[in-house]
Amino acid sequence: MKEIIIALVGQPNVGKSHLINSIANATLHVGNFSGVTVDKKEVIFQRDGYRLKLIDLPGTYSLHPYTPEERVTKEFLLNEKYDLILNVIDSNQLEKNLTFTWQLADLGKPMVVAFNMYDEFARNGGEIDTDKFYKLTNILAQNVSAKENFGLEELFKKVITTFNKKNVPRVYYSEIIEEEISNLERKIKDCIYTKRFVAIRLLEDDEDIYKIVFKKPWYSDILNVLKNAKDRLRAEYDEEDTKTIMFEERFALSKGIVTQISKKPKKETLTEKIDKILIHPIFGLPIFLFVMWLLFNATFSLGSIPMDYINAAFVGFSEWVSKILPSGIINDAITNGVIPAVGAVIMFLPNILILFLGINLLEQTGYMARAAYVMDGILKRFGLQGRAFIPLISGFGCSVPAYMAARTLKNPKDRLITMLVIGFMSCGARLPVYVLLVSAFFPKEIQGNVLFAIYITGAIIGLIVAKILRIVLFKGEPEPFVMELPKYRFPKIKGILFDLWIKTKMYLKKAGTFIAIASLIVWFLSSYPVNKEELKNIPQDKQQTYILEHSYLAQLGKTIEPIFKPLNLTWREDVALLSGLSAKEVVVSTMAVLYGSKGDSSKDLIEKIKQNLTFLQAVVIIIFIMFYSPCVAAMATFWAEVPQWKWRLFYLIYPNIFAYLISLIVVLIFS
Structure with missing residues (x-):
């Protein structure tokens, strides 16, 4: 029986634990990740002749880790063996959650997206077009509700499909950023990660990638190209920190895709009505x-x-x-x-x-x-x-x-x-x-x-x-x-x-x-x-x-x-x-x-x-x-x-x- 090892990834509070608990006939193993006291949950179950092994990684907002939990997630994604990423997203927080999805997409690994808490989103009149999301990103997605236990079987069918087809995300940034990524890719030789991923992480000053690249014989060849790329981005975006540039770029990408795949709830919630006043750009501060x-x-x-x-x-x-x-x-x-x-x-x-x-x-x-x-x-x-x-x-x-x-x-x-x-x-x-x-x-x-x-x-x-x-x-x-x-x-x-x-x-x-x-x-x-x-x-x-x-x-x-x-x-x-x-x-x-x-x-x-x-x-x-x-x-x-x-x-x-x-x-x- 073929085994599919799945990295279960998402920002905090997106319902990953709910999803694990909702899987029928699953066996849960709990231990610790090597070298740290962070809980390691592994869920094993069978579907359509495959043995699926879900590894629940700690919630993280980005691949720039500062807490031990976030460090665990990044090190696993970069260094451990797994077949694909299952990215869980809160349907009610699409734009914010998708900024992390694009970072995961940069890894160049097969990926499936679960739009969780879809019951709440749909109850208020919202819709997400997963077929259009696939056409735009080459990522299969499924609307699910771990709480209401729907959409999960369809989700795992898409996981198996992605595993067999080896679908790799196709996510592109603005023209100027893509140009600088291409310039860097041409200078990158042998590396355990994709050239695209290394180029992007160098642009946003990823210390872990720098340590790897520093030991390579072609490191000196890339320095001048990297400096010019950063200088150009800083001048273009009027922002010194390239991490911030990439964050804003991903957020803009999220907003653009969300407008194409999502129909926002018709019914305005009480929270949204109150927020119109309390976080108003002009009246918010005087009210506080x-x-x-x-x-x-x-x-x-x-x-x-x-x-x-x-x-x-x-x-x-x-x-x-x-x-x-x-x-x-x-x-x-x-x-x-x-x-x-x-x-x-x-x-x-x-x-x-x-x-x-x-x-x-x-x-x-x-x-x-x-x-x-x-x-x-x-x-x-x-x-x-x-x-x-x-x-x-x-x-x-x-x-x-x-x-x-x-x-x-x-x-x-x-x-x-x-x-x-x-x-x-x-x-x-x-x-x-x-x-x-x-x-x-x-x-x-x-x-x-x-x-x-x-x-x-x-x-x-x-x-x-x-x-x-x-x-x-x-x-x-x-x-x-x-x-x-x-x-x-x-x-x-x-x-x-x-x-x-x-x-x-x-x-x-x-x-x-x-x-x-x-x-x-x-x-x-x-x-x-x-x-x-x-x-x-x-x-x-x-x-x-x-x-x-x-x-x-x-x-x-x-x-x-x-x-x-x-x-x-x-x-x-x-x-x-x-x-x-x-x-x-x-x-x-x-x-x-x-x-x-x-x-x-x-x-x-x-x-x-x-x-x-x-x-x-x-x-x-x-x-x-x-x-x-x-x-x-x-x-x-x-x-x-x-x-x-x-x-x-x-x-x-x-x-x-x-x-x-x-x-x-x-x-x-x-x-």
Whole structure:
């Protein structure tokens, strides 16, 4: 019995797994690809006297791999033995999926295309003419639905036909590109791949092909032809990156073929109707900014409602603890140090939860993907790609998962630039500091707008820094942006509530452990040493101030005070900012201790801030908080994600220098 080995290939989420599960009488084997822990699924079944062996390759967007999974797919297609490619395509995403099909066609291997999810496409009035597709590309195709289990038997008949006839795809690009491919083909001699494939991959700077060609005796003969070909394409397309040129060429080819083979759905879906507004080329960006403005205003206005109740609870708790504990150092440490400081941080928990809730809702409804699409054009101007929007917006919640989310960026340069500017997106831990200072120095009616301005300013400056990094340190264009836009869906209330509960629990745990310990240390350092003999000569109402001025903390603050003196800050603010390196919320708890707030009401700490700071000092603190290094946990995550020491050290230094310089400029202008 003849065996046909089939490479099952497609972009992520096109339904390859569904297709495998729908094959009748199939035997599934699961293992790992050699040398990696990526799952290897093999499905074996019989049809028309043939033994068909399907090897399910990991989903990939292109043959320019950056993830281990994509690397597996490319290495298999280039180096392993198989008879033909079965390319699975989402019928609802034809243009996007076909850009990858043309890359597969370049391999010169027999290929069959499965237009999957055709049931959804047809239900809305869409049609795909597979016969015309064959005439245009020499690729046999079949409309199928793995979910509804139709078209699969016809598909495998076409697989057997293609295997016997050895049908090779016939896909051509524009005249100028085909001319350069032909010029290169004439210089290519012996190679394990087709001359056409090698020529195309050289044009788009495929490192794997370069390594193979470099060892060939004819390598030097091709260099000049290759350089001239690239120069001509760059001049013709007004684009420096030849990968981008080929991507745009394939996308244009997809659009052209889709118009000939496909009848688009008559019935406009709800998602398409909404997208006409939300991703409109003119109105899309203002709508997104308006949504974010609403979110930050809600964060401030709604979050301020429970503040008095939370503080009242901590005041009552502090009084109760004071009564049951014997008077002395432990009583003072807990009632004057830990409880007011922790209360000052927990007071802002509602603000943080509202921010997290808003971001979560945007993600679950599918709007966040649209925002990334809308922002792609803007981000590209600043040296980033649209997919960077997801980790950047995640940075408004917490920098730790934001750094992890940057893994979705395939290009190492794009990923590193994004990670270096995530810190400019103010995380939820900075929110308590902003709310405290904004509440103290701005009228109530504009506080939400000021908070929105802080976040937007940080983001804009982050983009400017990204552009500078791209020009100076990471030359080259960002990767082309390809991202699926999911259907709009109602958020799962249970999932949202569970996520909020987890975040609340983590925040309270942080406040009850890390921040409590930090507050205790700050209280101790601000209360000792005590010279009882000297205190006898100090009036009662000035003793606490005297102790603080001569404490260990004051000594530390006054040691570093010359560094921050140009920023118009005192040693108290210096110490508070320094403590913020452990966790940004600690800045608030440190201020509560240093300014002697007892937490008598939600307004007590705000009044203390007004008494001890000027408006300019408050602005400088906000600016410094916006830009200097994130917390220890975030820095540790960056180090875990970026193995190169030079970037680790750069990341430690540059945000702090940047924060200092921007703060200094503000002081010099407004002093």
